[in-house]
Amino acid sequence: MVTFVLWLILFILCWPLALLALILWPFVWLLSLPFRLLGITFEALFAFLRELLFLPARVLGYRDKS
Secondary structure, three states: HHHHHHHHHHHHHHHHHHHHHHHHHHHHHHHHHHHHHHHHHHEEEEEEEEEEEEEHHHOOOOOOOO
């Protein structure tokens, strides 16, 4: 909703730029997809490594106080 309101303000102030942004947005989204996939992959990798490193403590019965 905030994005739409910001786009409306841009449309009122400079409508050619707002229309250009509206046309180019799908291409920007497509270009950002590989980076999002990379981020998801690295997040999963780091979560796996964290669980692998803490596995001995969990096997020995360590409980977090929080």
